[in-house]
Amino acid sequence: MQNSFSSFLDNYLEIWRNSSLADLKNILSKDYKAREITGEEIVDFGYEESIKGWEQGFKFAKENNAEWKIDVISMLPLREGETMVIISATLVNQGKSLETANLFFQTFQKNSKNEWKLVRSYIEAGIPYVNINNLIFNQCSS
Numbered sequence: 001m002q003n004s005f006s007s008f009l010d011n012y013l014e015i016w017r018n019s020s021l022a023d024l025k026n027i028l029s030k031d032y033k034a035r036e037i038t039g040e041e042i043v044d045f046g047y048e049e050s051i052k053g054w055e056q057g058f059k060f061a062k063e064n065n066a067e068w069k070i071d072v073i074s075m076l077p078l079r080e081g082e083t084m085v086i087i088s089a090t091l092v093n094q095g096k097s098l099e100t101a102n103l104f105f106q107t108f109q110k111n112s113k114n115e116w117k118l119v120r121s122y123i124e125a126g127i128p129y130v131n132i133n134n135l136i137f138n139q140c141s142s
Contacts, residue, residue, distance in 0.1 A: 005083050005108070008116040009072070016089070017068045019058035025051065029109070029117040036123040050121075066093040073103075081110035088132045100125075101132040 015023040032047045045053075061068060073086040085108065090101035107120040 005075075005116060008108070009075070009085060012116075012118075013070055013072070013087075016070060019061045019068070021051070021055055021058055024054055027116070027118055029111070029119045032119060032121075034121040034123065036121075036125055038125040061091055064091075064093055066091040068092075069097060069101075078107065083108050090129055090132070097129050099129055101127055101129045103127055103132060 012027055015027065028047060028050060030047055032050055034045050034050060036043045036045070060066070068089060069092050070087060070089045073088060076084045076086075078084055085104075085106050087104040087106060088101050089104065090098050092098075103124040105122040106118055108116050109119045111117050
């Protein structure tokens with residue numbers, strides 16, 4: 001199971017780095033649920049709102065010729081066919097990282113067709129990049 005998930009995760013991260021909304025839509029579960037915290041603001045959302053958010057982020061990255069800096073902090077098997085991945089992400093523009101990053105706790109689950117799908121996320125947004133950069137990354141870093 002871990003090998004198939006690792007291959008899937010590598011593909012997912014490549015889709016993210018390439019800002020490919022069409023490919024991302026194939027990974028996101030139609031039943032997706034998420035919560036994002038930015039400072040004191042808490043927002044709960046689902047599939048449609050998530051697609052709009054990814055679209056805005058990918059558009060910003062492409063328009064500014066920026067690259068995604070994505071690090072896998074940890075991978076935690078939760079149950080059979082379910083894995084959580086903790087990811088930090090920020091944009092790098094002209095060799096300089098943004099001052100903030102987001103920390104994603106993303107849960108992936110195998111569906112009835114044996115495909116991995118992103119089903120849940122908890123996101124801490126707008127964290128000072130220096131705080132994220134000081135985390136100790138494990139062997140999963142990509």
